[in-house]
Amino acid sequence: MAKITGGCLCGTVRYTAEADPTSATVCHCRDCQKFTGSAFAALVLVPKEALAIEGRLKTFSSIGGSGNAILRHFCPGCGSSIAEEPGTRPGMVILNVGTFDDPAIAKPAREIFRDDALPWVHVDADIPRFAKRPA
């Protein structure tokens, strides 16, 4: 476990977490592409009790690929994509690693929704790749 600090682009939202950043998930699903505006989301799972957030987040709720609700939290001031709460993982929060103060501490350990990946995107690691979500 490592102590992770991070926050949004405008500085309104700050957080600290205890989590393993070397087990990150790269998610290529279309919803993650739209939410980030980028090619994929890079995510680290944190138990809810190991996460402390300062500042107000805004939340958008939708139905994820599993058919369960997923809450997506972002900064209402600058729109930074900060965290998700998937209905499939009660008690867990997913942090978007680009909002870490030092995103370089994150290392991908799996790619999911590879079926939706943009064809030129290449993650340099010998890690499991899943066409959709892992079973």
Next chain:
Amino acid sequence: VKLPLSGGCLCGALRYEISEAPLLTYTCHCVDCQHLTGSAFSLAITVPDCAFRLTKGEPRVVQRTANSGRIVERWVCPGCGSWLSGGPQPGATSDEMIRRVRAGTLDDASWLRPTAHFWTRRKQPWVVLPDGDQIFETQPG
């Protein structure tokens, strides 16, 4: 590529159309782009501003002073936080104005292929850039 291109935010409150093919497709690995996307880089297409039309919704306009000292405008969905595009640049005349649209918000981004990569000095080590592309360690001149 089939025109117009269409896209929008995750919740569907903002929708846009683009009537011309992109001038450039690029990734930007700067720290601001990592923070705002929450991802490893941002992915953008540039289009003439006059070819971009917001067809639904009102974006939140977020202003920020970039490292260069310029004021950068970003259009963000107030409902779901998706970052849709930049704003029109101040000072440019309407026919030379370029808009940067966040390509992940296109309804179909699968055909896009970036050819340039900015701020690779800040790139995450596990992101591999395609061979032969234009690499800029910081901002292109």
